[in-house]
Amino acid sequence: MTDPNPKKLRIGWFSFTCCEDSTIMLTELLNEHFFAWRMHLDFVNAKVFRKSGPLEQLDVAFVEGAISSEKQTEKLKKIRESATKLVAIGSCAVSGFPSAQRNLFDETTKAEIQPILKRFAYLPKVLRVNEIVPVDAFVSGCPMNTDQFLVLMDKLFEEFGIRKNKE
Ligand code: SF4
Structure with missing residues (x-):
């Protein structure tokens, strides 16, 4: 018998300094995978799909x-904790x-952008995610790369014991 309340993978999708094209790739993937994934994924925090609430355990x-x-x-540290x-x-x-x-700008150009960094309280250097928190997968x-992403999703479903229907 089909479990009416199957365990779902609780996920969050967060965007920082970027053009958000990977978010677009994710929405494109949903064209193909939405019906298979909706039984197995809970988008707990994902501003792109739903009104963002407080950060929950993910x-x-x-x-x-x-x-x-x-x-x-x-914010990234809080996400990592949760x-x-x-x-x-x-x-x-x-x-x-x-x-x-901008990390690669010459000294003159760096000096020119100082007022902007100050005005928006930017860090002196832009950092990758694992310079701040531990990262489990890349x-x-x-x-x-959507192929890499799909392989990772299958691994995560398996790791968290989510029984996935055939797509
Ligand atoms: S990796 Fe490329 S596509 Fe993704 S946010 Fe950065 S610039 Fe945009």
């Missing part, structure tokens, strides 16, 4: 984008780039 937090301010650093696993999504989260381009690509 099985997996997916983080896209680089970290460029103290405020983002604090998630069993944290996954860095896309090149900006994994390596900082291309969002971290999905590379700009935007993220």
Whole structure:
């Protein structure tokens, strides 16, 4: 008999300094996987899909984008505390780039952008996610490689004991 209340993977999707193209890739994936995933995934925190509430306990937090301010650093630390696993999504989260381009500016250009950094309380340097918190898995690509993402999703379903129907 089918379980009417199957265990779902509780996930969060968070975007920091980036163009949010991996979010677009995720929504594209839903075109194909929505009906298979809806029984197995609970989008607990995902501003792109639902009104964002307080941060809740998550099985997996997916983080896209680089970290460029103290405020983002604090938010990322809170996300890490509330998630069993944290996954860095896309090149900006994994390596900082291309969002971290200002790290490579010459001294003159760096001096020119100081007022902007000060005005928006940006960090002196843009950071990748694992410079701030431990990361359990990485999905590379700009935007993220969707094949890698799907392989990881299957691994996560298995790891958290989510019995997935055939797609
Ligand atoms: S990795 Fe590429 S696609 Fe993803 S946020 Fe950064 S610039 Fe955008």
